[in-house]
Amino acid sequence: MEKKTKISFVMPCYNDDRTLKIAVESILKQDLKELEVIVVINGKDQDKSIKETNKIKDKRFQYFVLEEGNACKARNYGAEHATGNYISFLPADAVLKPGQASIWCRWLDKHPEYAGLYAGYIFVDERKLLGEPEAP
Numbered sequence: 834m835e836k837k838t839k840i841s842f843v844m845p846c847y848n849d850d851r852t853l854k855i856a857v858e859s860i861l862k863q864d865l866k867e868l869e870v871i872v873v874i875n876g877k878d879q880d881k882s883i884k885e886t887n888k889i890k891d892k893r894f895q896y897f898v899l900e901e902g903n904a905c906k907a908r909n910y911g912a913e914h915a916t917g918n919y920i921s922f923l924p925a926d927a928v929l930k931p932g933q934a935s936i937w938c939r940w941l942d943k944h945p946e947y948a949g950l951y952a953g954y955i956f957v958d959e960r961k962l963l964g965e966p967e968a969p
């Protein structure tokens with residue numbers, strides 16, 4: 834039986850409070866609805882990131898907090914909680930291009946010999962993305 838969740842996006846977060854919500858929303862706005870977003874906030878003193886995650890209200894979104902850890906531990910922890918047929922590890926300062934989740938899943942469905950792929954998102958410049966002037 835195929836899992837209900839087609840793809841799980843696992844996002845390690847360390848001091849990414851300024852871009853986190855926008856990054857997560859770029860995933861939740863995808864045309865593919867059978868997805869989930871798992872944010873793993875890692876490291877001490879991450880109150881700003883936790884505050885940003887609490888603003889996200891979507892049943893496909895969840896987050897965890899690791900007091901100690903790094904990006905690798907955060908990815909592994911998120912992967913352990915993923916329910917999707919596929920897992921994508923995205924940074925918390927990246928925006929997924931519209932329709933990309935569907936493209937990935939269709940391609941992976943047609944090519945089961947591949948373990949994954951890597952494309953279709955952009956790293957964000959938080960000043961530009963948030964409407965702030967660029968530094969001179």
